[in-house]
């Protein structure tokens with residue numbers, strides 16, 4: 567009975583993630599006209615009109631007329647352009663717990679948007695229908711950064727999230743929105759796989775408040791086979807974000823046969839503890855069959871709970887399970903006396919004892935996070 571109630575709460579939470587009514591006319595653009603596009607940042611010109619994009623570790627070299635792996639940037643007459651600036655394809659107002667962020671403004675709403683494109687090819691992509699499509703194959707809005715911020719304020723959101731697809735590939739749009747959001751007292755959050763080069767990352771970080779990074783595996787081979795990317799740049803991103811002092815949470819998706827080896831989960835947690843300390847929250851998320859991995863079963867709940875136990879034994883203070891109904895695995899505990907401080911059901915907060923300074927009655931520790939504006 568209790569379990570069914572939890573499931574109902576999760577479903578209700580999903581439904582509460584309100585789809586913002588798309589008022590503008592959907593627009594398609596078959597042949598990009600550079601006059602209508604934003605020139606990309608971070609690229610260099612090469613011989614014969616070729617360019618090399620320096621935004622992400624793919625470093626695509628593109629001849630005129632070619633698009634990057636991400637499908638979101640094109641060389642037009644020897645200049646690189648973003649094809650998705652001002653063209654969101656998905657907008658929702660989500661509970662912040664859905665990102666998931668558990669130590670950042672709990673219980674608030676976050677205005678969330680995405681464009682087309684992605685610079686990786688995760689075989690289980692949950693958002694493949696926008697991440698792996700050409701921009702002109704999707705209905706999009708025309709929205710300036712100011713309009714995004716205005717809509718977020720109208721929705722009474724506390725923050726704007728760059729999310730769903732990989733926001734790195736719409737870097738210029740994201741950066742302009744983030745700058746305006748800060749001027750309007752909105753927080754900014756990126757949900758990312760962390761596959762971005764160091765220079766663009768460092769220029770973006772001053773305009774972000776929180777970063778959620780998918781830490782997909784501790785093994786380089788798994789990154790190559792499952793994600794079609796490299797591990798090393800992601801580790802660099804995680805360390806840079808942590809050193810910047812911006813709020814950081816990590817997600818590890820536990821995929822049967824790929825990332826559910828508990829010894830590897832232990833190695834991943836040890837890397838986190840050694841490089842970031844024990845206080846960066848880690849979410850162990852359940853895989854659900856999608857995209858190219860429809861043949862796999864969902865992750866057994868038992869595996870997630872065992873993985874969480876191992877991570878806690880290694881010494882991480884805040885380890886959560888995700889995408890399952892697990893009261894214990896979705897509760898924030900005092901790391902010193904294990905008293906429950908925040909209890910969640912799905913995306914809802916049932917109890918929160920932590921004040922804006924990160925203090926809670928009877929817990930001697932200060933709980934790391936951003937607890938108030």
Ligand code: SF4
Nearest residue numbers: 619622625626634636
């Ligand atoms: S952002 Fe796109 S075009 Fe640039 S290097 Fe990455 S995949 Fe290639």
